Amino acid sequence: MRLLPRLLLSFALCLWASIAAAQTLEELVSTLPDGNYDDRAAVVAQIAATGDDRALKVLEVLLAGDLEVLDSNGRVVQIRKQGRDDFASDILTGEDYGEVPSRGSSKVRVNNSLRRDIRTAIGTMTLRHPDPARRLAAAESAFRSPDPDQSELLAEALAAETDPKVAEALAEAIAAGTLALGGSEAEKLGAVAVLRAMGNTDAKTVLSGAATDPDAAVADAAAEAVHHIEQMQNLWGLAQNVWFGLSLGSVLLLAAIGLAITFGVMGVINMAHGELVMLGAYTTFAVQEAIRSSFPALFDWSLLIAAPLAFLVAGGVGVAIERGVVRFLYGRPLETLLATWGISLALQQLVRTIFGPNNREVGNPSFMSGAFELGQMTVTWNRLWILVFALAVFAVLLFVLKKTPIGLQMRAVTQNRAMAANMGIRTGWVDAMTFGLGAGIAGLAGVALSQIDNVSPNLGQSYIVDSFMVVVFGGAGNIWGTLAGAFSLGIANKFLEPWTGAVLAKILVLVFIILFIQKRPRGLFAVRGRAVDA
């Protein structure tokens, strides 16, 4: 009989305690928007300490910058964007407030130091998260900001960890903590060994700090480890330079390959080539705008949709240029140069009038964002996909030229126009198609370049000189030469850049090409035979 009241009492106490905790979180959240960043940091620490299940969500939303206060009722809400509209739901109760006007709520602001605090707090809370990816992120965040309160938690988490990758990250975080916060000599030497094995830039950052440790043995070990990592990095630096060179080469290849057809094969000096690239980039922008407003789910496919459209738009403009202007000027290179230069200015100003002079935002689809680590080097996804894309375009072009009837006709017309005409080939039509093909490929280049450069009316100008350089260096009339030219210029540029700086590297490459052309006026892969004299 005495048991029951006690049970009741303890039950009531439990209930009260949980209510009190819940109230605290609610109170804390409602005070979050007040005060300055330091006040907010204190509230964040308190929120993390409540142990409430919902605290994690609050902090994550705050970190993402989606936590706002409704002006109408002062509720702290999470904002979700759908297209151009904002939808709010209560951060704690999840109650839906529907669509809110974009100026009807004010954001709970965060700055860098607050962001660091939030990340640390989230890290502490997710060290034992069921998802290994979250635990890994938590360990990495602990590595970056060693915190004395975290040491024990990290050790416990390591003891309980089953995933070897996460365990390794936790051990590294503990090592970084030991070096930053102090420990015995043996512990520190152990930590140095762990980080030496880790061997990347982050480890080097921590070890460089430890190289000034008052304990001589630790300092020496750390200095030796830094030296070891640097040597490893120098080796990898070579690989990294080759990769950077390939990546720059792929951009050059994309920009130049269309020109390899119009200039290399047809012999037309097309100064508007860069603007055709720009049109491709603007097509991508237009496609993305349409997708953003109508089918947001398709965003990751936007580039695939944009590619054929860009080919058609730029190709169409190319055909129009050829039929409208260039065909009257065959055999008069100077006039062609001036006329196409005029067209390039006209196209630029046209785009400026329609889209405005400002840069336009072209987003990266998710598969093209971020990077992955390959050994000691960072490979960014967008560059990797552009390399793949450039090679694919090259392969398709090669196939079209060598294996299709239209390709055969193109080669026939450029090699001997009179003979081709006698064989019944409509040379005028083939000229238009060839020019259109070159222009269309320039449009494809624009799709890729929109991912790494800005989409502005000036986009094309920065590539036109490089494109001519590649085609002339590789040997006009040979698209294999363009491939070799693009990659060798890219790699040469990237190996020179760390020594000489970007400005001088560009100049040196230009000087090299001038000297090279003196020696081999027809470029790397000279076209031999009658075509040369035609």
Place this chain on the structure above:
Amino acid sequence: MTNFTKTLLGYSAAAMLMGSTAMAESHGGDTIKVGILHSLSGTMAISETTLKDAMLMLIEEQNKKGGVMGKMLEPVVVDPASDWPLFAEKARELIEGNGVDVVFGCWTSVSRKSVLPVFEELNSILFYPVQYEGEESQRNVFYTGAAPNQQAIPAVDYLMDNEGVERWVLAGTDYVYPRTTNKILEAYLKDKGVAEEDIMINYTPFGHSDWQTIVSDIKEFGSAGKKTAVVSTINGDANVPFYKELGNQGISAEDIPVVAFSVGEEELSGLDTGPLVGHLAAWNYFMSIDTPENDKFIEDWWAFTGDEKRVTNDPMEAHYIGFNMWVKAVEAAGTTDADAVIDALPGTEAPNLTGGISTMLPNHHITKPVFVGEIQDDGQFEVVWETDDLVPGDAWSDYLPESKPLISDWVELKCGNYNTETKTCGAE
């Protein structure tokens, strides 16, 4: 599509309106002509077109208030097409051909240097609204943008004191503004005890788009166990690929913050700002600053352009201040005569958009507050630090040995580069 048509309609309507007002007024007879010398085509159009629109708006509003001294203002717009020598020609055309009384214009330092002799020779007035490298003070030019001590130095102070930065990357585009600013900053940092090996200086060509090597160098430089920051004087279009590469290589503002002097709201509007959140910019004005003056300015701007997506930025505010100072000085002098207005301008006060009153100084620079803002994911800046008072612009940097003894004073000394050691004017 509807948005696009709207913009198109808006543009054509604005163009028609401009055409008709200009025509109506040119027949009006007694007007005061105001020259606008900003590139509307070419590379710099991205930045300068906005300033042209801002000037047209300011002039329109002044006319609604009854003009200046009872006369209507008439804007004369020319397009120097981002071509530096053409700036000088167009300036001459404005002053001699159109007979304008004052010119608002230029963006790049090289365009300003190109028009200087024209303004001196024809004795006219230029208001220059952009932050610049200093080391100049000319009788006919009024510098309403920031001098290095109103932007670069306070930003570095912020990073040093608040973020504890010890290692510095000074990255810039290869031309006069970044080179001079970095020279001043390098001298300043060394003055503050930063060692030679903790400063990395890097220049890139205009429109540089392949940032892989430089970003990976910055990452490498930042791994020396000391907090590192990048001070960026990278200009114009090159910023977009730079920030994209930073984001892709995983350098966040929490690891290595970048503070930029040439990236404002306008530049960010063409960018997916997600990966940039937390990077910094130092300016004398941000669109996000909450004052009644700024709210009104933004409302007016949206009404004028008919587009609620248009942003305002620092050089626009500089034109706002400069234009109001010129109006006050003309009214004080009672004439638009260049000599009288030049004499009346120093000491003239005009409200800025951030809640203070800026003053034109005898060295033809103005007092301004300095703000450091962090980029937010909506493309706006959140102010994280500001100076307590307005900072007076200093034409000649105190941190360069060759310009340390120089001062500029057009009121007492009538000299733009007076050497306080030799007590002579004109010694550079």
